[in-house]
Amino acid sequence: MELRDLPGDGKAQPRADGRGARRVQPVELLKNARELFRRDRVAAIPEADNGEIYTGFCIEACSGVMNLCAERVAGLNMYMQSGQTKVRRMIAFRDRPPCGKGSGMPCGACREFFYQLNEENEDMEILVDYAKRETVTLRELLPKWWGAERYEQAR
Ligand SMILES: [Zn+2]
Numbered sequence: 001m002e003l004r005d006l007p008g009d010g011k012a013q014p015r016a017d018g019r020g021a022r023r024v025q026p027v028e029l030l031k032n033a034r035e036l037f038r039r040d041r042v043a044a045i046p047e048a049d050n051g052e053i054y055t056g057f058c059i060e061a062c063s064g065v066m067n068l069c070a071e072r073v074a075g076l077n078m079y080m081q082s083g084q085t086k087v088r089r090m091i092a093f094r095d096r097p098p099c100g101k102g103s104g105m106p107c108g109a110c111r112e113f114f115y116q117l118n119e120e121n122e123d124m125e126i127l128v129d130y131a132k133r134e135t136v137t138l139r140e141l142l143p144k145w146w147g148a149e150r151y152e153q154a155r
Contacts, residue, residue, distance in 0.1 A: 041057045041058050041060075041070070041094070042057070042058040042069070042070040042092060042093070042094045043055060043056070043057050043058075043070050043092065043093060043094075044056045044057075044058075044069070044070035044071040044073070044074040044090060044091070044092040045074065045090065045091050045092075046071075046074050046075060046078055046087045046088075046089070046090040046124075047087065047088045047089050047090070048078050048082060048084045048086065048087060048088065049084055049086035049087070049088055050082075050084065051088075052078075052082060052084070054074050054075075054077050054078040054081065054082075055074055055077065056070045056071065056072070056073030056074025056075070056076070056077050057070050057073060058070040058073065059073060069106070069107055069109065069110050070092055071090065071092055071106045071107075071110040071113070071114075072109070072110050072113050074090075075087070075110075075113060075114060075117060079117070085117045085118035085121075086117075086118045086120050086121060086124075087114060087117075087118075087121050087124040088124060088125070089124060089125040089126070089127070089135065090106075090124060090125070090126050090127070091104065091126075091127040091130075092104050092106065092126075097127070097130030097131075098127050098128050098129055098130055099129060099130065099131065100128060100129040100132075100134070103128070104126065104127055104128045104129070104130075105126070105128060105136075105141070106126060106141070108142075111138060111141050111142045112142070114138055115138060115142060115145050115147055116147060119147070119148065119151045121138055122137065122138050122139040122142075122145070123137055123138070123139065124137065124138050125137060126138065126141070
């Protein structure tokens with residue numbers, strides 16, 4: 001599919017409710033995504049519990065107040081688009097698939113985020129080596145998670 005095949009002219013449209021906010025056309029989102037790739041950004045792709053696929057790109061700003069990893073952006077995108085909080089599996093990469101060691105590994109903040117999003121995400125599989133098809137679970141990356149007790153009390 002090419003950009004020209006998508007609906008919309010790439011220009012921001014005024015909202016129907018007149019609040020002045022903009023509704024971005026799909027073609028504009030794709031242009032933005034391509035720009036992010038050109039900047040050598042990390043992308044993350046979680047598969048939600050229902051099998052739907054979502055995406056996110058890392059956001060880095062000069063002041064640091066808006067920095068977010070691709071994994072958290074993708075998780076938030078999944079939640080905002082569908083209300084889902086459970087992830088089956090996820091891959092994160094920059095210019096090539098994960099190849100072992102630290103590549104493909106979520107940072108500590110992202111590990112915590114996915115646990116807090118849904119306790120059952122402890123079983124989500126994270127691809128750490130594409131060639132070997134090796135995955136690791138969130139439980140393995142963050143054993144004895146502090147929030148498990150709070151989840152237990154909330155039931
Ligand atoms: Zn992270």
